[in-house]
Ligand code: HEC
């Protein structure tokens with residue numbers, strides 16, 4: 001029973017239930033993808049044109065050093081920026097993600 005509730009909570013928090021997720025997200029070397037670190041539709045599937053990034057990418061899972069690697073100062077910098085600016089920071093590195101109008105910015109490209 002308690003286990004079920006825990007699992008349900010996990011689902012609500014977006015931790016994923018269908019598959020065993022590692023503690024950090026890892027999609028391989030993004031810089032080698034079609035758009036580099038900028039998101040393109042073909043790479044982003046169901047996440048494309050959605051503005052609420054944290055819905056699917058819990059903040060604490062992002063930009064972590066892959067296990068067994070030396071801590072990267074660059075990733076630490078990314079984490080700090082996300083900590084300070086939250087979701088507003090995402091587009092500066094990952095592009096607009098197909099979202100026409102930024103959250104709350106009221107227009108402009
Ligand atoms: C509806 C869920 C969802 C939302 C909302 C979402 N994503 Fe994603 N994102 C995914 C999934 C699923 C993947 C795994 C890649 C795939 O689709 O094959 C992914 C992958 C990524 C990747 C790795 C892409 C690569 O090259 O492999 C980045 C970076 C990313 N998302 C950033 C964002 C940002 C920034 C936002 C908000 C603007 C966002 N996501 C919103 C679901 C989402």
Ligand code: HEC
Nearest residue numbers: 025026030053057062063064078081082086087089090093
């Ligand atoms: C200062 C630039 C920068 C900002 C700001 C930034 N990212 Fe990233 N992000 C990166 C880089 C670079 C990578 C690739 C890291 C790697 O391959 O090890 C990445 C990777 C990712 C990934 C793939 C999984 C991972 O952790 O490597 C996701 C998902 C993601 N970012 C989502 C977001 C979301 C959501 C935001 C906003 C809250 C955001 N990013 C803000 C630079 C940034």
